[in-house]
Amino acid sequence: MAAAVSAAVSLPSSKSTSFPTRTSIISPEKINFNKVPLYYRNVSGGSRVVPIRAQVSTEAPAKVEKISKKQDEDVVVNKFRPKEPYVGRCLLNTKITGDDAPGETWHMVFSTEGEVPYREGQSIGVIADGVDANGKPHKLRLYSIASSALGDFGDSKTVSLCVKRLVYTNDKGEEVKGVCSNFLCDLKPGAEVKITGPVGKEMLMPKDPNATVIMLATGTGIAPFRSFLWKMFFEKHEDYKFNGLAWLFLGVPTSSSLLYKEEFEKMKEKAPENFRLDFAVSREQTNEKGEKMYIQTRMAQYAEELWGLLKKDNTFIYMCGLKGMEQGIDDIMSSLAARDGIDWAEYKKQLKKAEQWNVEVY
Secondary structure, three states, X not given: OOOOOOOEEEOOOOXXXXXXXXXXXXXXXXXXXXXXXEEEEEEEEOOEEEEEEEEXXXXXXXXXXXXXXXXXXXXXXXXXXXXXOEEEEEEEEXXXXXXXXXXXXXXXXXXXXXXOOOOOOOEEEEEOOOEOOOOOEOOOEEXXXXXXXXXXXXXXXXXXXXXXOOEEEOOOOOEEEOHHHHHHHOOOXXXXXXXXXXXXXXXXXXXXXXXXXXXXXXXXXXHHHHHHHHHHHHOOEOOEXXXXXXXXXXXXXXXXXXXXXXXXXXXXXXXXXXXXXXXEEOOOOXXXXXXXXXXXXXXXXXXXXXXHHHOOOOEEEEEXXXXXXXXXXXXXXXXXXXXXXXXXXXXXHXXXXXXXXXXXXX
């Protein structure tokens, strides 16, 4: 049985980037953390004719079943669908970006009473209240789950999301608000939430507790990796103890946009040999050439080391966030692969087939 879990959700002050204020979910002191036809033919055997029986199989060769490297046994998908969603309640909704950050991001926890049995790396759908311009119910929107299977309260009865409020100006100069993101960010504790799913197997964690897991995230793409890292470093399981290397790269525009910073720093304190943490703050940091520090820029500083790790059978790359990050990372890997006479596009196909290259971008 997994032990009780606790940690804190980072809650920044309006101007500070050191995040001194916290909203505790649970007290930090408690972290424990065949019909076969027969044919005969005669062959000469000296003075005798000897019948030889040959057995010919009409069956196709047995198909070898691929054994997944991910924790995909008994994974539940689509238990709840749009016509019959699960109705949970909002238990907590906290803004986790500073007031001066470019946009708001919220961490929210919903009750599930154990009825939505998800795994780390899966997603759920949310259907916003109300109807669209045609008078029909809003369509569901998918969000990566930001909590481990045990949930933020450690009782397997909640699910958490990390959601950025979408607000933009259209071609007519009108302010447009994303329906579902604003619905979620405005939720008050006690409000009902229509949930579908869980869905997805692409981003499931590796089975191997000694694996190297490299996580590349921009913004709210951090969600599935928070779920991984809670299981790795904040929880105790009889059947899983992480002894490998978890390396997180998180890209954001400003320091006040860094998500779950305190949690990740606490993990690094707990397991400095098993967890590496690198931030890329594009509007505040530059590399030695004076270039803005995007996630691929930060990765380039460790390019040789990363390429060396990527050539190992137990290294897994996970990428989640803005689609723009993918090309920059491909460019880095292409140049490194070329030095070894390797075609990166083909090599990446092999990695995907082996479940070692996992991407969820939007």
